[in-house]
Amino acid sequence: ARLANDRRVAENTRRLPHPYSQDDAAEFIRATAELGSETVFLIEHDSGPVGMVGIDCSKPDSAELGYWLGVDHWGQGFATEAARGAIDFFFEEFEDEHLHAGARVTNPASRKVLEKCGFQWSGVQLHRFLALGSSTPVDCFRLSRGVWASLKSWSSARRVR
Numbered sequence: 001a002r003l004a005n006d007r008r009v010a011e012n013t014r015r016l017p018h019p020y021s022q023d024d025a026a027e028f029i030r031a032t033a034e035l036g037s038e039t040v041f042l043i044e045h046d047s048g049p050v051g052m053v054g055i056d057c058s059k060p061d062s063a064e065l066g067y068w069l070g071v072d073h074w075g076q077g078f079a080t081e082a083a084r085g086a087i088d089f090f091f092e093e094f095e096d097e098h099l100h101a102g103a104r105v106t107n108p109a110s111r112k113v114l115e116k117c118g119f120q121w122s123g124v125q126l127h128r129f130l131a132l133g134s135s136t137p138v139d140c141f142r143l144s145r146g147v148w149a150s151l152k153s154w155s156s157a158r159r160v161r
Contacts, residue, residue, distance in 0.1 A: 001020055004025070005020040016131055039089070050069055050073040051069035051070055053066070053082040057094070062100055087143065087148060100143075101119055117151075118147050118148055125138055
């Protein structure tokens, strides 16, 4: 709750309200456990929690990757590393051929994370952001199982050298 209770985080995350309280965090955990359509991981570093990453499978054939980091942890590579781990999990555990993601058009850092993970831009849509109380343009991305497998094998081959 402490990390999520920052307007800069909430404004770049569709479902985070602002302010974000301990009660909001408890409700998120309860709802995630009950619904079972979302897998969420806490991102930790030496000093403790730094953010979250997850896969929302609530819409058939439209699984979506989402993540956020506390402001103090931006720009350190945590989002890319966590996203890659969640993508691996998704393609190992689910049969879907594609994974979707989005980033506000005003959030180039998030778009860069998605591009480093192999996501390909698929257009712009309007999405509602709870903290903003309105809709805003979002760059939409898609990653196929085949592209992910190719990137992983290319990356493995480079490490062997």
